[in-house]
Amino acid sequence: MGRIYRRICLLRSEGRGPEAQRIEDTELAAAAAQARGDTDSGPESDERMKALLAGERERVAAAVALAEVLAPMLSERLAALAPARAAAETPGRERPGASPSGEARGIADFIDEMLAQERAEAL
Amino acid sequence: MPSLTLEKPPAATPSPAPTASSAMPRPAAPKATTLLIGLDLGTNKSCILAGPPGSSDITVSKVVPSVVGYVKDGIVDGIITGNVRVLYGEDALRQRLHVDLVAPLAEGVIARPEAARDFMQHIRMLADPTGRAEIRAVVGVPANAGEQAREGIRRAAQASFSRILLIPEPFLAALGFRDDSRVKQSGYVDPVVNSLFIDIGAGTSDLCLVQGYFPTREDQISIAFAGDAIDESIFDGLNRTYPNNGLSRISVREIKEAYAYVGPSRKPLDVKVVIGGKGRTLELGDAIGDACNALIEKIYPALTALIASASSDSVVTLLQNIIVTGGGSQIRGIDTVLQKRLSDDGYESPKVRLAGQDFQRYVALGALKAARAARENQWQVLLD
Numbered sequence: 013m014g015r016i017y018r019r020i021c022l023l024r025s026e027g028r029g030p031e032a033q034r035i036e037d038t039e040l041a042a043a044a045a046q047a048r049g050d051t052d053s054g055p056e057s058d059e060r061m062k063a064l065l066a067g068e069r070e071r072v073a074a075a076v077a078l079a080e081v082l083a084p085m086l087s088e089r090l091a092a093l094a095p096a097r098a099a100a101e102t103p104g105r106e107r108p109g110a111s112p113s114g115e116a117r118g119i120a121d122f123i124d125e126m127l128a129q130e131r132a133e134a135l
Numbered sequence: 136m137p138s139l140t141l142e143k144p145p146a147a148t149p150s151p152a153p154t155a156s157s158a159m160p161r162p163a164a165p166k167a168t169t170l171l172i173g174l175d176l177g178t179n180k181s182c183i184l185a186g187p188p189g190s191s192d193i194t195v196s197k198v199v200p201s202v203v204g205y206v207k208d209g210i211v212d213g214i215i216t217g218n219v220r221v222l223y224g225e226d227a228l229r230q231r232l233h234v235d236l237v238a239p240l241a242e243g244v245i246a247r248p249e250a251a252r253d254f255m256q257h258i259r260m261l262a263d264p265t266g267r268a269e270i271r272a273v274v275g276v277p278a279n280a281g282e283q284a285r286e287g288i289r290r291a292a293q294a295s296f297s298r299i300l301l302i303p304e305p306f307l308a309a310l311g312f313r314d315d316s317r318v319k320q321s322g323y324v325d326p327v328v329n330s331l332f333i334d335i336g337a338g339t340s341d342l343c344l345v346q347g348y349f350p351t352r353e354d355q356i357s358i359a360f361a362g363d364a365i366d367e368s369i370f371d372g373l374n375r376t377y378p379n380n381g382l383s384r385i386s387v388r389e390i391k392e393a394y395a396y397v398g399p400s401r402k403p404l405d406v407k408v409v410i411g412g413k414g415r416t417l418e419l420g421d422a423i424g425d426a427c428n429a430l431i432e433k434i435y436p437a438l439t440a441l442i443a444s445a446s447s448d449s450v451v452t453l454l455q456n457i458i459v460t461g462g463g464s465q466i467r468g469i470d471t472v473l474q475k476r477l478s479d480d481g482y483e484s485p486k487v488r489l490a491g492q493d494f495q496r497y498v499a500l501g502a503l504k505a506a507r508a509a510r511e512n513q514w515q516v517l518l519d
Binding site: 117118119120122123124125126127129134 | 282300302306310327347348349351352504505508509510513
Protein backbone atom coordinates (compact mmCIF):
# COMPACT_ATOMS: atom_id res chain seq x y z
CA MET A 13 0.00 0.00 0.00
CA GLY A 14 2.89 2.32 0.79
CA ARG A 15 4.45 1.62 -2.59
CA ILE A 16 1.17 2.37 -4.39
CA TYR A 17 0.73 5.64 -2.51
CA ARG A 18 4.32 6.71 -3.26
CA ARG A 19 3.58 6.24 -6.92
CA ILE A 20 0.46 8.36 -6.60
CA CYS A 21 2.39 11.15 -4.84
CA LEU A 22 5.10 11.07 -7.46
CA LEU A 23 2.57 11.32 -10.29
CA ARG A 24 0.96 14.31 -8.61
CA SER A 25 4.35 15.99 -8.16
CA GLU A 26 4.88 15.54 -11.91
CA GLY A 27 1.53 17.14 -12.68
CA ARG A 28 -0.09 13.89 -13.76
CA GLY A 29 -3.18 14.32 -11.61
CA PRO A 30 -5.74 12.29 -13.58
CA GLU A 31 -3.44 9.27 -13.71
CA ALA A 32 -2.76 9.60 -9.98
CA GLN A 33 -6.48 9.79 -9.30
CA ARG A 34 -7.17 6.67 -11.34
CA ILE A 35 -4.62 4.67 -9.34
CA GLU A 36 -6.00 6.07 -6.09
CA ASP A 37 -9.54 5.05 -7.05
CA THR A 38 -8.56 1.56 -8.15
CA GLU A 39 -5.33 0.09 -6.83
CA LEU A 40 -5.09 2.09 -3.61
CA ALA A 41 -8.74 1.56 -2.76
CA ALA A 42 -8.34 -2.17 -3.29
CA ALA A 43 -5.19 -2.28 -1.18
CA ALA A 44 -6.85 -0.27 1.59
CA ALA A 45 -9.88 -2.52 1.58
CA GLN A 46 -7.69 -5.58 1.88
CA ALA A 47 -5.72 -3.97 4.70
CA ARG A 48 -8.92 -3.21 6.65
CA GLY A 49 -10.13 -6.75 6.09
CA ASP A 50 -6.86 -8.24 7.37
CA THR A 51 -6.84 -6.22 10.60
CA ASP A 52 -9.40 -5.04 13.03
CA SER A 53 -11.38 -2.24 11.45
CA GLY A 54 -12.13 0.90 13.41
CA PRO A 55 -10.82 4.39 14.12
CA GLU A 56 -7.41 3.14 15.25
CA SER A 57 -6.92 1.28 12.01
CA ASP A 58 -7.91 4.35 10.02
CA GLU A 59 -5.49 6.49 12.04
CA ARG A 60 -2.64 4.08 11.32
CA MET A 61 -3.51 4.14 7.63
CA LYS A 62 -3.56 7.95 7.57
CA ALA A 63 -0.21 8.04 9.36
CA LEU A 64 1.23 5.57 6.85
CA LEU A 65 0.02 7.64 3.87
CA ALA A 66 1.26 10.88 5.47
CA GLY A 67 4.66 9.27 5.98
CA GLU A 68 4.81 8.17 2.33
CA ARG A 69 3.83 11.69 1.22
CA GLU A 70 6.70 13.16 3.18
CA ARG A 71 9.16 10.61 1.77
CA VAL A 72 8.20 11.47 -1.81
CA ALA A 73 8.40 15.21 -1.11
CA ALA A 74 11.90 14.78 0.36
CA ALA A 75 13.02 12.67 -2.60
CA VAL A 76 11.76 15.24 -5.10
CA ALA A 77 13.56 18.02 -3.23
CA LEU A 78 16.81 16.00 -3.23
CA ALA A 79 16.48 15.33 -6.96
CA GLU A 80 16.07 19.05 -7.58
CA VAL A 81 19.37 19.68 -5.79
CA LEU A 82 21.26 16.74 -7.33
CA ALA A 83 20.13 17.08 -10.94
CA PRO A 84 22.14 20.26 -11.77
CA MET A 85 25.25 18.83 -10.07
CA LEU A 86 25.01 15.55 -11.96
CA SER A 87 24.31 17.22 -15.26
CA GLU A 88 27.43 19.41 -14.88
CA ARG A 89 29.59 16.38 -14.21
CA LEU A 90 28.05 14.42 -17.05
CA ALA A 91 28.55 17.37 -19.41
CA ALA A 92 32.24 17.43 -18.53
CA LEU A 93 32.51 13.72 -19.36
CA ALA A 94 30.13 13.83 -22.31
CA PRO A 95 32.56 14.80 -25.18
CA ALA A 96 34.95 11.90 -24.56
CA ARG A 97 32.17 9.42 -23.78
CA ALA A 98 29.98 10.47 -26.70
CA ALA A 99 32.84 10.27 -29.17
CA ALA A 100 34.11 6.94 -27.87
CA GLU A 101 30.82 5.14 -27.25
CA THR A 102 28.79 6.35 -30.17
CA PRO A 103 31.03 7.07 -33.12
CA GLY A 104 29.46 9.35 -35.69
CA ARG A 105 27.32 11.15 -33.16
CA GLU A 106 27.33 14.92 -33.21
CA ARG A 107 30.49 16.26 -31.67
CA PRO A 108 30.52 18.86 -28.94
CA GLY A 109 30.57 22.34 -30.34
CA ALA A 110 33.38 24.82 -29.78
CA SER A 111 33.66 25.71 -26.15
CA PRO A 112 33.46 29.45 -25.53
CA SER A 113 36.93 29.68 -24.03
CA GLY A 114 39.74 27.16 -24.00
CA GLU A 115 41.26 28.76 -20.94
CA ALA A 116 38.65 27.17 -18.69
CA ARG A 117 39.97 23.76 -19.70
CA GLY A 118 43.58 22.95 -18.95
CA ILE A 119 45.96 20.77 -20.94
CA ALA A 120 45.66 18.02 -18.33
CA ASP A 121 41.90 18.00 -18.92
CA PHE A 122 42.50 17.48 -22.64
CA ILE A 123 44.82 14.61 -21.80
CA ASP A 124 42.12 13.11 -19.59
CA GLU A 125 39.71 13.23 -22.54
CA MET A 126 42.29 11.60 -24.79
CA LEU A 127 42.93 8.80 -22.31
CA ALA A 128 39.20 8.27 -21.84
CA GLN A 129 38.80 7.91 -25.62
CA GLU A 130 41.66 5.40 -25.74
CA ARG A 131 40.22 3.33 -22.92
CA ALA A 132 36.79 3.31 -24.54
CA GLU A 133 38.27 2.20 -27.87
CA ALA A 134 40.22 -0.55 -26.14
CA LEU A 135 37.01 -2.07 -24.72
CA MET B 136 51.51 -7.64 -29.69
CA PRO B 137 51.38 -7.43 -25.88
CA SER B 138 51.91 -4.01 -24.47
CA LEU B 139 55.13 -3.27 -22.60
CA THR B 140 53.68 -0.29 -20.81
CA LEU B 141 51.98 -0.16 -17.49
CA GLU B 142 49.19 2.37 -17.30
CA LYS B 143 48.57 4.27 -14.10
CA PRO B 144 46.10 4.16 -12.48
CA PRO B 145 44.70 1.54 -12.14
CA ALA B 146 47.27 -1.11 -13.00
CA ALA B 147 46.44 -2.41 -16.45
CA THR B 148 47.14 -5.87 -17.90
CA PRO B 149 50.31 -7.49 -16.60
CA SER B 150 53.29 -6.80 -18.81
CA PRO B 151 55.21 -9.55 -20.53
CA ALA B 152 58.93 -10.10 -20.03
CA PRO B 153 60.88 -7.05 -21.15
CA THR B 154 62.73 -7.21 -24.45
CA ALA B 155 66.50 -7.15 -24.76
CA SER B 156 67.97 -3.81 -23.91
CA SER B 157 69.59 -1.53 -26.40
CA ALA B 158 73.28 -1.93 -27.23
CA MET B 159 73.90 1.52 -25.69
CA PRO B 160 75.05 1.41 -22.06
CA ARG B 161 72.49 2.39 -19.44
CA PRO B 162 73.31 5.12 -16.98
CA ALA B 163 74.69 3.44 -13.86
CA ALA B 164 74.17 6.22 -11.33
CA PRO B 165 70.81 6.63 -9.61
CA LYS B 166 68.53 9.08 -11.39
CA ALA B 167 68.46 12.22 -9.30
CA THR B 168 66.44 14.71 -11.38
CA THR B 169 63.50 14.61 -13.70
CA LEU B 170 63.72 16.01 -17.20
CA LEU B 171 60.77 16.53 -19.51
CA ILE B 172 61.02 16.05 -23.26
CA GLY B 173 58.66 17.19 -25.95
CA LEU B 174 59.43 15.07 -29.01
CA ASP B 175 58.22 15.44 -32.56
CA LEU B 176 59.38 12.12 -33.97
CA GLY B 177 59.29 12.87 -37.67
CA THR B 178 59.89 10.57 -40.59
CA ASN B 179 62.48 12.97 -41.99
CA LYS B 180 63.38 15.23 -39.10
CA SER B 181 62.76 15.04 -35.36
CA CYS B 182 62.54 18.01 -33.04
CA ILE B 183 63.51 17.68 -29.40
CA LEU B 184 62.72 20.26 -26.76
CA ALA B 185 63.65 19.53 -23.17
CA GLY B 186 63.42 21.27 -19.87
CA PRO B 187 62.93 20.73 -16.16
CA PRO B 188 59.43 20.35 -14.72
CA GLY B 189 57.92 23.31 -12.99
CA SER B 190 59.77 25.78 -15.18
CA SER B 191 59.32 27.40 -18.57
CA ASP B 192 63.02 27.00 -19.37
CA ILE B 193 63.96 25.09 -22.49
CA THR B 194 67.40 23.66 -21.89
CA VAL B 195 67.66 21.66 -25.13
CA SER B 196 66.27 22.61 -28.54
CA LYS B 197 67.41 20.53 -31.47
CA VAL B 198 66.21 19.45 -34.89
CA VAL B 199 67.80 16.17 -35.88
CA PRO B 200 67.46 14.28 -39.15
CA SER B 201 65.69 11.02 -38.31
CA VAL B 202 68.41 8.74 -39.54
CA VAL B 203 70.87 6.28 -38.02
CA GLY B 204 74.15 5.40 -39.72
CA TYR B 205 75.78 2.08 -38.93
CA VAL B 206 79.44 2.22 -39.86
CA LYS B 207 80.28 -0.24 -42.58
CA ASP B 208 82.72 -3.02 -41.95
CA GLY B 209 86.27 -2.37 -43.01
CA ILE B 210 86.26 1.38 -42.50
CA VAL B 211 89.75 2.43 -41.52
CA ASP B 212 90.33 3.81 -38.02
CA GLY B 213 90.24 7.56 -37.88
CA ILE B 214 87.85 8.00 -40.79
CA ILE B 215 84.94 8.23 -38.39
CA THR B 216 85.45 10.66 -35.50
CA GLY B 217 85.98 8.74 -32.28
CA ASN B 218 85.79 5.49 -34.26
CA VAL B 219 82.22 5.11 -33.11
CA ARG B 220 80.17 2.37 -34.74
CA VAL B 221 76.87 4.26 -34.89
CA LEU B 222 76.20 7.79 -36.08
CA TYR B 223 73.03 9.84 -35.91
CA GLY B 224 71.38 12.72 -37.70
CA GLU B 225 73.64 15.15 -39.47
CA ASP B 226 76.75 13.15 -38.56
CA ALA B 227 75.31 10.09 -40.25
CA LEU B 228 74.34 12.05 -43.36
CA ARG B 229 77.75 13.69 -43.54
CA GLN B 230 79.43 10.31 -43.43
CA ARG B 231 76.95 8.56 -45.70
CA LEU B 232 79.68 7.10 -47.84
CA HIS B 233 80.99 5.14 -44.85
CA VAL B 234 77.76 4.10 -43.16
CA ASP B 235 74.60 2.18 -43.89
CA LEU B 236 71.89 4.76 -43.46
CA VAL B 237 68.72 3.50 -41.81
CA ALA B 238 65.53 5.53 -41.41
CA PRO B 239 63.83 4.41 -38.20
CA LEU B 240 60.44 5.71 -39.35
CA ALA B 241 58.31 5.48 -42.47
CA GLU B 242 55.02 7.31 -42.95
CA GLY B 243 55.23 8.60 -39.40
CA VAL B 244 55.51 5.24 -37.66
CA ILE B 245 58.35 3.00 -36.55
CA ALA B 246 59.56 0.88 -39.45
CA ARG B 247 62.94 -0.29 -38.18
CA PRO B 248 62.63 -1.10 -34.45
CA GLU B 249 66.33 -1.58 -33.68
CA ALA B 250 67.28 1.68 -35.36
CA ALA B 251 64.38 3.37 -33.61
CA ARG B 252 65.65 2.20 -30.23
CA ASP B 253 69.12 3.46 -31.02
CA PHE B 254 67.70 6.76 -32.21
CA MET B 255 65.68 7.19 -29.04
CA GLN B 256 68.79 6.51 -27.00
CA HIS B 257 70.52 9.25 -28.98
CA ILE B 258 67.64 11.62 -28.25
CA ARG B 259 67.95 10.79 -24.61
CA MET B 260 71.64 11.61 -24.59
CA LEU B 261 71.00 14.88 -26.45
CA ALA B 262 68.52 15.91 -23.77
CA ASP B 263 70.54 14.62 -20.85
CA PRO B 264 74.26 14.18 -21.58
CA THR B 265 74.85 13.14 -17.98
CA GLY B 266 72.62 10.13 -18.42
CA ARG B 267 71.43 10.49 -14.86
CA ALA B 268 68.02 12.16 -15.19
CA GLU B 269 64.69 10.42 -15.15
CA ILE B 270 63.22 11.26 -18.54
CA ARG B 271 59.52 11.74 -19.16
CA ALA B 272 58.62 12.28 -22.80
CA VAL B 273 55.50 13.37 -24.59
CA VAL B 274 55.81 12.07 -28.15
CA GLY B 275 53.72 13.18 -31.09
CA VAL B 276 52.06 10.45 -33.15
CA PRO B 277 50.27 10.78 -36.50
CA ALA B 278 46.57 11.51 -36.29
CA ASN B 279 44.56 8.32 -35.77
CA ALA B 280 47.70 6.22 -35.31
CA GLY B 281 46.68 2.67 -34.48
CA GLU B 282 47.66 0.72 -31.39
CA GLN B 283 50.38 -1.16 -33.28
CA ALA B 284 52.03 2.10 -34.29
CA ARG B 285 51.80 3.41 -30.73
CA GLU B 286 53.22 0.24 -29.27
CA GLY B 287 56.12 0.50 -31.73
CA ILE B 288 56.99 3.91 -30.30
CA ARG B 289 56.69 2.66 -26.72
CA ARG B 290 58.98 -0.28 -27.42
CA ALA B 291 61.50 2.00 -29.09
CA ALA B 292 61.42 4.33 -26.10
CA GLN B 293 61.49 1.82 -23.27
CA ALA B 294 65.26 1.77 -22.76
CA SER B 295 65.49 5.55 -22.94
CA PHE B 296 62.52 7.08 -21.17
CA SER B 297 60.95 6.12 -17.88
CA ARG B 298 57.51 7.51 -18.73
CA ILE B 299 55.75 8.39 -21.92
CA LEU B 300 52.60 9.97 -23.22
CA LEU B 301 51.59 9.70 -26.88
CA ILE B 302 49.49 12.55 -28.28
CA PRO B 303 48.40 13.22 -31.89
CA GLU B 304 50.68 15.68 -33.66
CA PRO B 305 48.13 18.14 -35.04
CA PHE B 306 46.74 18.72 -31.54
CA LEU B 307 50.24 19.24 -30.23
CA ALA B 308 50.84 21.67 -33.10
CA ALA B 309 47.83 23.68 -31.93
CA LEU B 310 49.12 23.67 -28.36
CA GLY B 311 52.56 24.71 -29.50
CA PHE B 312 51.25 27.37 -31.83
CA ARG B 313 49.13 28.92 -29.10
CA ASP B 314 50.65 32.08 -27.68
CA ASP B 315 50.02 31.48 -23.99
CA SER B 316 50.77 35.10 -23.16
CA ARG B 317 47.84 36.24 -25.30
CA VAL B 318 45.20 33.72 -24.33
CA LYS B 319 43.34 36.15 -22.09
CA GLN B 320 43.60 39.08 -24.51
CA SER B 321 40.39 40.11 -26.15
CA GLY B 322 40.52 39.56 -29.88
CA TYR B 323 43.02 36.73 -29.64
CA VAL B 324 41.66 33.55 -31.15
CA ASP B 325 43.08 30.67 -29.20
CA PRO B 326 44.00 28.00 -31.79
CA VAL B 327 43.02 25.34 -29.27
CA VAL B 328 39.49 26.75 -29.13
CA ASN B 329 38.61 26.88 -32.81
CA SER B 330 41.04 26.10 -35.61
CA LEU B 331 41.92 23.57 -38.26
CA PHE B 332 45.53 22.48 -38.42
CA ILE B 333 47.15 20.98 -41.50
CA ASP B 334 50.47 19.40 -40.52
CA ILE B 335 52.37 18.31 -43.61
CA GLY B 336 55.36 16.21 -42.70
CA ALA B 337 57.52 13.80 -44.61
CA GLY B 338 55.49 10.66 -44.04
CA THR B 339 51.97 11.90 -43.47
CA SER B 340 49.80 14.95 -43.90
CA ASP B 341 47.55 15.25 -40.88
CA LEU B 342 44.49 17.46 -40.63
CA CYS B 343 42.77 18.10 -37.34
CA LEU B 344 39.84 20.10 -36.05
CA VAL B 345 40.71 21.61 -32.71
CA GLN B 346 37.65 23.11 -31.07
CA GLY B 347 38.10 23.32 -27.35
CA TYR B 348 37.93 19.60 -26.62
CA PHE B 349 40.30 16.77 -27.33
CA PRO B 350 39.82 15.85 -31.00
CA THR B 351 38.00 12.60 -31.63
CA ARG B 352 38.85 10.19 -34.43
CA GLU B 353 36.27 11.92 -36.59
CA ASP B 354 38.05 15.25 -36.10
CA GLN B 355 41.33 13.94 -37.53
CA ILE B 356 42.38 12.75 -40.97
CA SER B 357 45.79 11.33 -41.75
CA ILE B 358 46.90 11.06 -45.35
CA ALA B 359 49.90 8.92 -46.27
CA PHE B 360 51.00 11.45 -48.88
CA ALA B 361 53.45 14.10 -47.84
CA GLY B 362 57.05 15.20 -48.33
CA ASP B 363 58.46 11.78 -49.12
CA ALA B 364 55.76 11.12 -51.70
CA ILE B 365 56.54 14.48 -53.34
CA ASP B 366 60.24 13.53 -53.42
CA GLU B 367 59.36 10.25 -55.11
CA SER B 368 57.19 11.98 -57.68
CA ILE B 369 59.87 14.56 -58.50
CA PHE B 370 62.44 11.75 -58.71
CA ASP B 371 60.24 9.91 -61.23
CA GLY B 372 59.61 13.07 -63.25
CA LEU B 373 63.31 13.91 -63.25
CA ASN B 374 64.22 10.45 -64.52
CA ARG B 375 61.62 10.69 -67.28
CA THR B 376 62.94 14.03 -68.47
CA TYR B 377 66.61 13.44 -67.73
CA PRO B 378 67.28 9.69 -67.79
CA ASN B 379 70.39 8.46 -65.97
CA ASN B 380 70.83 11.84 -64.31
CA GLY B 381 72.49 10.15 -61.32
CA LEU B 382 70.90 12.40 -58.73
CA SER B 383 70.21 10.71 -55.40
CA ARG B 384 66.96 10.92 -53.48
CA ILE B 385 68.70 13.09 -50.92
CA SER B 386 69.65 15.52 -53.67
CA VAL B 387 66.08 15.48 -54.97
CA ARG B 388 64.82 16.29 -51.48
CA GLU B 389 67.22 19.22 -51.28
CA ILE B 390 65.96 20.46 -54.66
CA LYS B 391 62.38 20.14 -53.45
CA GLU B 392 63.09 22.06 -50.24
CA ALA B 393 64.63 24.87 -52.27
CA TYR B 394 62.10 25.11 -55.10
CA ALA B 395 58.78 23.50 -54.10
CA TYR B 396 55.64 25.40 -55.18
CA VAL B 397 51.95 24.86 -55.87
CA GLY B 398 49.59 26.55 -58.25
CA PRO B 399 50.07 27.37 -61.92
CA SER B 400 53.21 26.11 -63.60
CA ARG B 401 56.33 28.17 -62.90
CA LYS B 402 58.09 26.81 -65.92
CA PRO B 403 60.88 27.37 -66.73
CA LEU B 404 62.35 26.59 -63.32
CA ASP B 405 66.06 26.09 -63.87
CA VAL B 406 67.95 24.19 -61.19
CA LYS B 407 71.72 23.96 -61.15
CA VAL B 408 73.10 20.57 -60.16
CA VAL B 409 76.41 18.74 -60.36
CA ILE B 410 76.26 15.46 -62.26
CA GLY B 411 79.38 13.41 -62.80
CA GLY B 412 81.45 16.30 -61.55
CA LYS B 413 80.07 18.70 -64.16
CA GLY B 414 77.63 21.53 -63.57
CA ARG B 415 74.34 21.20 -65.38
CA THR B 416 71.07 23.11 -65.46
CA LEU B 417 67.88 21.09 -65.35
CA GLU B 418 64.45 22.54 -66.06
CA LEU B 419 62.21 21.13 -63.34
CA GLY B 420 59.17 23.44 -63.34
CA ASP B 421 56.58 20.81 -64.21
CA ALA B 422 58.26 17.97 -62.32
CA ILE B 423 58.16 20.00 -59.11
CA GLY B 424 54.80 21.68 -59.73
CA ASP B 425 52.99 18.46 -60.64
CA ALA B 426 54.35 16.65 -57.58
CA CYS B 427 53.39 19.43 -55.16
CA ASN B 428 49.98 20.03 -56.74
CA ALA B 429 49.24 16.34 -56.25
CA LEU B 430 49.50 17.06 -52.52
CA ILE B 431 46.83 19.74 -52.82
CA GLU B 432 44.52 17.23 -54.53
CA LYS B 433 44.92 14.92 -51.53
CA ILE B 434 44.60 17.55 -48.85
CA TYR B 435 41.71 19.60 -50.19
CA PRO B 436 38.98 16.92 -49.93
CA ALA B 437 40.06 16.15 -46.38
CA LEU B 438 40.02 19.85 -45.55
CA THR B 439 36.48 20.35 -46.84
CA ALA B 440 35.32 17.17 -45.13
CA LEU B 441 36.44 18.49 -41.76
CA ILE B 442 34.96 21.92 -42.43
CA ALA B 443 31.67 20.25 -43.25
CA SER B 444 31.73 18.38 -39.96
CA ALA B 445 32.14 21.51 -37.84
CA SER B 446 29.04 22.94 -36.19
CA SER B 447 27.34 25.84 -37.94
CA ASP B 448 27.99 28.00 -34.88
CA SER B 449 31.72 27.53 -35.12
CA VAL B 450 32.44 27.18 -38.82
CA VAL B 451 32.68 30.88 -39.74
CA THR B 452 35.38 31.48 -37.14
CA LEU B 453 36.98 28.17 -38.02
CA LEU B 454 37.36 29.24 -41.64
CA GLN B 455 39.41 32.19 -40.41
CA ASN B 456 41.80 29.90 -38.56
CA ILE B 457 43.18 27.34 -40.96
CA ILE B 458 46.86 26.91 -40.24
CA VAL B 459 49.41 25.01 -42.28
CA THR B 460 52.42 23.74 -40.41
CA GLY B 461 55.14 21.14 -40.81
CA GLY B 462 57.71 21.01 -43.58
CA GLY B 463 54.97 21.25 -46.18
CA SER B 464 54.20 24.76 -44.99
CA GLN B 465 57.36 25.78 -46.80
CA ILE B 466 55.88 24.93 -50.20
CA ARG B 467 55.55 28.30 -51.91
CA GLY B 468 51.95 29.35 -52.40
CA ILE B 469 50.34 26.56 -50.41
CA ASP B 470 48.41 29.00 -48.23
CA THR B 471 47.13 31.14 -51.09
CA VAL B 472 46.23 28.16 -53.28
CA LEU B 473 44.19 26.49 -50.52
CA GLN B 474 42.56 29.78 -49.55
CA LYS B 475 41.64 30.63 -53.14
CA ARG B 476 40.23 27.21 -53.72
CA LEU B 477 38.03 27.48 -50.65
CA SER B 478 36.91 30.93 -51.68
CA ASP B 479 36.16 29.82 -55.24
CA ASP B 480 34.09 26.98 -53.84
CA GLY B 481 31.95 29.44 -51.93
CA TYR B 482 33.31 29.16 -48.41
CA GLU B 483 32.79 32.33 -46.39
CA SER B 484 35.94 34.46 -46.12
CA PRO B 485 38.42 31.66 -45.60
CA LYS B 486 41.85 32.52 -44.29
CA VAL B 487 44.67 30.03 -44.58
CA ARG B 488 47.94 31.03 -42.99
CA LEU B 489 51.32 29.50 -42.46
CA ALA B 490 52.69 28.57 -39.08
CA GLY B 491 55.80 30.62 -39.80
CA GLN B 492 59.50 30.20 -39.29
CA ASP B 493 59.11 28.08 -36.17
CA PHE B 494 57.07 25.45 -37.98
CA GLN B 495 59.57 22.75 -37.06
CA ARG B 496 59.12 23.35 -33.35
CA TYR B 497 55.39 23.59 -32.79
CA VAL B 498 54.65 19.90 -32.32
CA ALA B 499 57.60 19.48 -29.95
CA LEU B 500 56.66 22.70 -28.16
CA GLY B 501 53.10 21.50 -27.70
CA ALA B 502 54.49 18.19 -26.48
CA LEU B 503 56.68 19.93 -23.91
CA LYS B 504 53.71 22.01 -22.73
CA ALA B 505 51.74 18.78 -22.37
CA ALA B 506 54.60 17.18 -20.44
CA ARG B 507 54.62 20.10 -18.02
CA ALA B 508 50.88 19.99 -17.52
CA ALA B 509 50.36 16.22 -17.37
CA ARG B 510 49.19 14.85 -14.08
CA GLU B 511 51.14 12.07 -12.42
CA ASN B 512 48.48 9.46 -13.16
CA GLN B 513 48.38 10.33 -16.86
CA TRP B 514 51.89 9.14 -17.62
CA GLN B 515 52.46 5.63 -18.90
CA VAL B 516 55.32 3.87 -17.15
CA LEU B 517 57.73 2.13 -19.50
CA LEU B 518 59.23 -1.08 -18.16
CA ASP B 519 62.99 -1.50 -18.46
